[in-house]
Amino acid sequence: MIYTVTLNPSLDYIVSVDDFKLGLTNRTSSEHLLPGGKGINVSTVLMNLGIESTALGFIAGFTGAEVVRRLENMGVKNGFIPIKTGFTRINLKLKSVDGTEINGQGPEISDKEIEMLMNQLNRLEQGDVLFLSGSIPASMSDDIYQKIMEMLHGRGVQIIVDATKDLLMNVLPYHPFLIKPNNHELGEIFGVELKTREEVVPYGKKLQEMGAQNVLISMAGEGAVLVASDGQVISAPSPKGILVNGVGAGDSMVAGFMAGWMEKQDYRYSFYMGVSAGSASAFSENLATKEEIESVYVQITDTKE
Numbered sequence: 001m002i003y004t005v006t007l008n009p010s011l012d013y014i015v016s017v018d019d020f021k022l023g024l025t026n027r028t029s030s031e032h033l034l035p036g037g038k039g040i041n042v043s044t045v046l047m048n049l050g051i052e053s054t055a056l057g058f059i060a061g062f063t064g065a066e067v068v069r070r071l072e073n074m075g076v077k078n079g080f081i082p083i084k085t086g087f088t089r090i091n092l093k094l095k096s097v098d099g100t101e102i103n104g105q106g107p108e109i110s111d112k113e114i115e116m117l118m119n120q121l122n123r124l125e126q127g128d129v130l131f132l133s134g135s136i137p138a139s140m141s142d143d144i145y146q147k148i149m150e151m152l153h154g155r156g157v158q159i160i161v162d163a164t165k166d167l168l169m170n171v172l173p174y175h176p177f178l179i180k181p182n183n184h185e186l187g188e189i190f191g192v193e194l195k196t197r198e199e200v201v202p203y204g205k206k207l208q209e210m211g212a213q214n215v216l217i218s219m220a221g222e223g224a225v226l227v228a229s230d231g232q233v234i235s236a237p238s239p240k241g242i243l244v245n246g247v248g249a250g251d252s253m254v255a256g257f258m259a260g261w262m263e264k265q266d267y268r269y270s271f272y273m274g275v276s277a278g279s280a281s282a283f284s285e286n287l288a289t290k291e292e293i294e295s296v297y298v299q300i301t302d303t304k305e
Contacts, residue, residue, distance in 0.1 A: 002046065002053040003079070003124070004131040005117075005148075006039030007140065008106045010089045011063045016096040029096075034286070035067040036091055038134035038162060041251035043076045044287050045277055049259045054079045056120060058137075060107040061087025081116050083107050093247070108139040121148055126156035129258065132171075133162045133251065142166050149174035162254050165189075172211035179207065180216045180254050197225050197235045204233075214267075216257060216274060218250050224275050228267040236275050239296050241283040248287050253278030256293060272300050 016030040035044075043053045055076050059067055060083035067088055068078050089104025124130060130152070132145050149159060149171050158177040161168060164185050172179075186203050187194040194200050197219065204215040204227035213229040223237040256277025260270035276297040280288035283296070 001124075002051065002129045002131075003121075004039035004043045004046075004053055004055050004133065005121075006037035006055065006057040006134060007109075007144070008089065008135065008137045009035065009037035009040055009057055009059060009064075009067055009080075010091040010104065010106070011067055012036035012091045012093055014093045014095060017094060018096065020094070020097050032286075033066075035070045038251045039131055040067075040071065040076075041248040041287060042131050042133060042255045043071070044074060045248075045252045045255035045281070046259060047075050048287065048289050049255070049277075049293065050290065051259055051262070052077065056080065056117065058083050058107070058109055058113060058117070059088050060085065063090055064088035079120060081113055081120075083109065083113060095245075106137050109137055110139075114140065114144070118148070118151065122151060124152055124155065124157045129158045129160070129262070131160045131162070131254065131258075133160075133254070135163070136167070143170055146170040146174070149176065158258075160254060160258060162250065169210075172207065175211050175213055178214045178216060178254070178257065179212045180218060180250060180257075181207075182250065183217060183219045183222070186217060195222070197223055197237075200225050201227060201233055216253065216271070218253055218278065220246075224253070224271070224278070226267060226271040226274075228271075230267065232267055234268055234271045236272070236300060239275065239279045239299050241279060241296070243282055245285055246282050249278045249282040252281035252288055272297060276300055 012034045014032040015028040017026045018029045020026050043055045046053050056079040059080040086107030089106040092102040094100040145167050153174050160178040161171050161176045162180045183194045183200050190203050200217045207215050215227040217225045221238050225235040253274045257270045257274030260273030277293045280292040280296045
């Protein structure tokens with residue numbers, strides 16, 4: 001089974017406003033309402049590729065119910081734990097004003113509810129795949145991913161961690177199968193500025209020395225690099241296309257990589273699938289469809305370095 005964890009999901013209200021004026025009434029020229037959160041994005045792209053997953057985390061109130069309704073309509077299985085107080089956050093994303101966003105806080109999560117999630121995850125076993133993605137609510141301690149991995153260590157669960165700073169560094173001793181920093185996050189960890197694909201490789205290897213098995217480094221317009229557990233270093237420039245919406249591109253890359261790995265257990269194929277999925281989402285209004293991913297994949301493999 002495949003599971004994604006989104007500890008602080010959202011209902012994303014994505015709008016465009018022509019000629020936005022501060023302090024006045026503005027009307028939208030386009031609007032979309034979508035379930036949001038990094039783990040949810042992973043589940044969505046996996047579903048688009050025909051791969052079932054169960055979404056885990058916490059939801060609350062009428063907004064949480066709408067997140068679940070929309071996910072179930074897409075075919076994503078619901079494993080969210082309902083919280084009795086508060087409501088799942090609403091994130092306002094104003095596309096037409098330089099990507100301006102206002103993100104909600106989300107509900108407070110009690111120790112009892114965290115224990116319920118840990119009990120869910122404690123059922124995972126050999127061959128299961130688990131995605132731990134994104135930030136955590138303010139009411140939770142920042143070692144939650146570490147505790148999850150410590151609990152599952154040695155069980156043969158493939159764990160993917162897409163997080164930043166301490167959330168990421170704390171899990172490395174438990175040997176996550178895949179981590180996905182971008183070049184800026186990688187540079188922040190080691191106190192350097194990394195601009196080219198060649199420059200990130202030594203630092204990807206350092207993360208391997210610290211415990212990561214595979215390090216997938218996204219670099220926006222510069223492309224991506226995989227430092228694989230078998231010693232391969234695979235890189236690719238960014239595919240040609242028009243950036244439409246960068247939200248969810250990194251999540252799509254992780255989903256595409258693991259979809260490729262589960263299909264063929266081949267690092268090069270998985271890498272190209274990851275780059276294709278991430279780029280296809282960036283070139284689309286919404287998260288990439290299977291057809292969009294396949295279209296970019298053909299471009300990459302026809303022009304690969």
